[in-house]
Amino acid sequence: MADGPKDFGHVPVLARRCVELLAPALTWHHPDGSGAILVDATLGAGGHAERFLREFPGLRLIGLDRDPSALDIARDRLAPFAERITLVRTRYDGLAPALAELGYGAVESVDGVLLDLGVSSMQLDRxxxxxxxxxxxxxxxxxxxxxxxxxxxxxxxxxxxxxxxxxxxxxxxxxxxxxxxxxxxxxxxxxxxxxxxxxxxxxxxxxxxxxxxxxxxxxxxxxxxxxxxNDELDSLRGALPAAMAALRVGGRIVVMAYQSLEDRIVKRVFADAVASRTPIGLPVELPGHGPRFRSLTHGAERADAAEMQRNPRSAAVRMRALQRIEHEAEPQHAIGKGDS
The missing domain is CATH 1.10.150.170 (Putative methyltransferase TM0872, insert domain)
Incomplete structure (x- = not known):
């Protein structure tokens, strides 16, 4: 399938792999994604969003971007899916307030989150x-x-x-x-x-x-x-915990970074999330011993030679992904003498 209309000035990076990684979370209940919610926290020109909306006709998408011109372009591109999209002007570390404003909770409210970091080709070309x-x-x-x-x-x-x-x-x-x-x-x-x-x-x-x-x-x-x-690194440090807290059990997050500073932050946060049994700086307390995550990628995945030739921007990408899994149950308290 084509990655989207070229006249929108943006060819989404690793679009097929993004779909592969997020699909199990989006089709948890229905094959067409009915009832599933995906947050594209770096909407840009809407290339990735269009791909998901076409492949999952029941999907609901929330798109975030701080750039009003990007939102205008994405709104035009995604017009055929207008009844299934909600676009919000905010930085990606505004994910939790955006979800709250839309009536969703900051915890366990969405099925997938996508972050395609850095400056877009659309912005570079202007x-x-x-x-x-x-x-x-x-x-x-x-x-x-x-x-x-x-x-x-x-x-x-x-x-x-x-x-x-x-x-x-x-x-x-x-x-x-x-x-x-x-x-x-x-x-x-x-x-x-x-x-x-x-x-x-x-x-x-x-x-x-x-x-x-x-x-x-x-x-x-x-x-x-x-x-x-643009305060990009601090924004990323705030966005990752909020995005992970927003995932339902079974939900997935995919992050694409294009320079080493971003990727180091993602790698560290994801490694801590996989290794830890306690909350990892999440904005709210979760039940039990805290959220549990498993890695879906072995290290950082890269674009292959064919994609790099087709889309030179993909040469720098580093992709990492996690899935939220069941947190451990609270230990049972043994009732003994003197307990009521």
């Missing part, structure tokens, strides 16, 4: 958003255009130490101090307003030998600024 280092645009990088902080604000106002910390922490940029120092010296003459201005400074700061390897010299700087602007 030069005016400022995500792409290869296209000149305002230095913006906001996924939510109504939030106040932009990449230009960080570049033009943060001190040298704070800039270096962002570049090293979120971009794993080994020349973070050199880049930060050059940014501060450059902005003393005029503030940065465009992506091309920043690219030029980063290029000058990185030694010539290093520029010849490891991809575009500005790649790590742009990643770091985007993560900082």
């Amino acid at each position: 030069a005016e958003r400022g995500f792409a280092y290869a296209k000149d645009a305002p230095l913006d990088m906001r996924m939510d255009p109504d939030q106040p902080l932009t990449a230009a604000d960080i570049v033009n106002t943060y001190d040298e130490a704070a800039l270096a910390d962002i570049l090293q922490r979120y971009g794993e940029e080994r020349f973070a101090r050199r880049i930060a120092g050059r940014i501060v010296r450059q902005r003393a003459h005029a503030p940065f307003t465009s992506t091309s201005e920043l690219v030029a400074v980063v290029y000058q700061a990185i030694p010539a030998a290093a520029r010849r390897t490891g991809g575009h010299p500005a790649k790590r700087t742009f990643q770091a600024l985007r993560i900082a602007v």
Whole structure:
């Protein structure tokens, strides 16, 4: 089956594998997904959502995204399924409040959760958003255009130490101090307003030998600024426990990460969930000894060569999945003498 109309500017990554992993949870009661609820917490242009709605004609889908333009595109794409979708403008760590607002509980209320992390190809392709280092645009990088902080604000106002910390922490940029120092010296003459201005400074700061390897010299700087602007890692740390708490027994969560910082967070949270018999930082207390989970993937799954050729964005993906299983029963209390 095709992954969806190409004119929507988004080809969903690992769409077939997402269906394979989530289908058992969605068809728990009925083969067509009747009564099942799937949360696509990173809706984007709706490519994955469309795939699920077509394959499970009884499925109810809740789509979350902070980007209003993405919601508009997804609403258009998913118009044939309008009676089965609910779209909510929020970050993915707003999953629990969104479910509550819709009348669902924060605990054991949905059958599946999908998180396709990072910046979408739709956002990268729109030069005016400022995500792409290869296209000149305002230095913006906001996924939510109504939030106040932009990449230009960080570049033009943060001190040298704070800039270096962002570049090293979120971009794993080994020349973070050199880049930060050059940014501060450059902005003393005029503030940065465009992506091309920043690219030029980063290029000058990185030694010539290093520029010849490891991809575009500005790649790590742009990643770091985007993560900082959108608070992506803290959002992920909040979203994962909320998503796992929302799963019914038998429910499943699939997460796709595209850079190592995100994947490390997912790996750590999932490993703790599988190993632990106690609540794992969930937003609410669950009955018994706490939720139990089992891994559905052996490490992180990758796209195969055919998909990478068809959809280059899939080359970076790391997919991990869990299933919620029965938590242990409370130990029985033995009634002895003196017990009433």
